[in-house]
Amino acid sequence: MGKEDITVNGKECTLFCANAPAALIVQPADLEEWVGLENEYRKAAELCGKDICLAALRINDWNNELSPWRAPAVFGNEGFGDGAETTLGFIEKELLQRLFEELGKELPVTIAGYSLAGLFSLWAASRSQVFSACAGVSPSVWFPGWREYMTENRFKCQSVYLSLGKKEERTRNRTMDSVGENIREMAGMLEKAGVTGILEWNDGDHFREPDLRTAKGIAWCVNRTLK
Numbered sequence: 001m002g003k004e005d006i007t008v009n010g011k012e013c014t015l016f017c018a019n020a021p022a023a024l025i026v027q028p029a030d031l032e033e034w035v036g037l038e039n040e041y042r043k044a045a046e047l048c049g050k051d052i053c054l055a056a057l058r059i060n061d062w063n064n065e066l067s068p069w070r071a072p073a074v075f076g077n078e079g080f081g082d083g084a085e086t087t088l089g090f091i092e093k094e095l096l097q098r099l100f101e102e103l104g105k106e107l108p109v110t111i112a113g114y115s116l117a118g119l120f121s122l123w124a125a126s127r128s129q130v131f132s133a134c135a136g137v138s139p140s141v142w143f144p145g146w147r148e149y150m151t152e153n154r155f156k157c158q159s160v161y162l163s164l165g166k167k168e169e170r171t172r173n174r175t176m177d178s179v180g181e182n183i184r185e186m187a188g189m190l191e192k193a194g195v196t197g198i199l200e201w202n203d204g205d206h207f208r209e210p211d212l213r214t215a216k217g218i219a220w221c222v223n224r225t226l227k
Contacts, residue, residue: 001042008098011090012058015102016041018051023222024099024107025054026091027214028117030062036211043212047219050226053107054218055099057091059117066113066120071144074175080143088124096130108132110221114210116140122186125160126153132225133159135217138168138206141186142179150186159224160190160197161217167205196224 004015016038025044029037034056041054059065064081071080091111100106110133113121118139125134134157141147162183169180183199190197198220202213 001045003038004102006098006102008095009090011095013095013099014056014058015053015099016056017053017103018045021051021053021103021107022226023050023052023110024103025052025110025112025218025222026095026099027054027056027112027218028059028066028087028120029056029113030059030117033114033210034058040211040215040218043215044218044222047215048222050222052218052222053099053103055095057095059087062116066116067143068120068123068149069145074142074144074173084120084123087120088128091124092128092130108225110135110218110225112137112214112218112221114138114214115206116143119143119146122155122160123149125155125157126150127156129156131157133157133161133221135161135214135221137161137163137214137217138165138202138210139183140179141182142176144175147178147182147185150182150189154193155190155195158196159221160195161200161220162187162190162197163200163202163213163217165202165204165206165208165213 067080112135118136187199
C-alpha cells in the first residue's frame, strides 16, 4: 500500500492506494476520522479482495461543507449550512481530474461517507452521474427535509449501500429518532426504483466501529461495481 498527501486548490486529500487499483473511492472525512482511515482502507481491500484506491478528502467545516441545505441545530448550538453543492462541484470538476492524473487512468468511482458525510454521499449520488456506487454509512437521514427530498429525487448510480447501528434510532432527540424509519423507507424506494441496494444493520450505537462499518460499505460497492 502506498500513502500520499496531495493538495488540490487548497484542499487536503490523502490517498491510500494499491499499485494497480481497479476502483477509486472518494470519502469526505474530518479530523476525528483521519486516525482510522488506514485501518479502514486495509479492511475494505481485504473484504472485497481487490486492489483499490481510497481518496480521503479533508473536511474542516463539517456542518457547512456537507449540508445540502440550511437547517437549524438539532444538538448543541451550531446549525447547518448549504455548502454541499460547492463540495460536490469541487469533487466533480477538480478532485477527480487530479486523482485520475495521479493514477494515470480513469476508474469507476464510489462516493462513501459516515454520519453527515454519509448523507452527503447519498445526496451527491442523486445529483451527479460521475459515481458508479454510493455508500451511506450510518448516514444522517434524520436531516430536516431529507425524507421529502428523497421522495422527489432518484439516484443516478446503480448500486447503493445503506447501514445503521441497531441503537441509533433509540434516542430522545425528536429529530434524530426518525433515522430508522427514514432509512427503511429509503431501502424500499431503492427496490422500487430498480437500484441494486442493501440495508445492513450493525450492533451498537452511532459511534461504534465507524472504520469497520465504512470498510464494509466500500467493499460492497466495489464488488458490485467490478463484478
